Amino acid sequence: MPGDLIQLRNVVKSYARGKQSIPIFESLTMSIAEGDFVAMMGPSGSGKTTLLNLLGGTDRCDGGEILFDGVRIDGYSEGKLAAWRARNVGFVFQFYNLMPVLTAAENVELPLMLTNLSAKKRRDNVATALKIVGLEDRAKHKPKELSGGQQQRVAIARAIVSDPKLLLCDEPTGDLDRATADEILKMLQLLNRELGKTIVMVTHDPEAAKYASRTLHLDKGRFVEQGMAA
DSSP states (O other): OOOEEEEEEEEEEEEEETTEEEEEEEEEEEEEETTOEEEEEOOTTSSHHHHHHHHTTSSOOSEEEEEETTEEOTTOOHHHHHHHHHHHEEEEETTOOOOTTSOHHHHHHGGGGGSOOOHHHHHHHHHHHHHHTTOGGGTTOOGGGSOHHHHHHHHHHHHHTTOOSEEEEESTTTTSOHHHHHHHHHHHHHHHHHHOOEEEEEOSOHHHHTTSSEEEEEETTEEEEESSOO
16 A cells, blocks of 8 residues: 655645735645545635645745655755755646747756756656657647647646656646547546556646546635545
């Protein structure tokens, strides 16, 4: 049985709005097993994106503990956190976040520029990632020469090129039509089932959530209903 990849223990998070402090999480506790595929749903302002940012180390909690693979990361320095992210986390966004002046291959290679890999090893990793998403024949195309679904595939290749354990997806199909969205979701499902990637996906789409192993519902910083116990 796989163990927990992620654990949040009594996590506290708030934001300042003027002189006011707006609480997001007051004592959030949850765990996600290695190899899980979790869909995160809830109304706007419920804390979904904040939670994704905390899991990916792009935001910090005000209190509590965040553990990854049994090691606390909430106290890491900015430099150590950046290095941890580069090794362990891949991000997929709603609007792809591709650099328009770069080719698909160059976009996929970007995360590897932060590593000590040789140029040849980077090229090999990029070729493998593009093959996994079925776009090896589009390596030299720029984003404007690709469809929305192809651009999202490039974004997924970029997310997996460093072979991270965790994929964080923020509305990955929100800008796609139903048929293309289903293709992307099937690809995420494949990455989860065949390559063992742990995936946390924020979505407003109940159809998208069906591709996950379980669904967590957030409302006002609390889990109000769950497909399985967190």
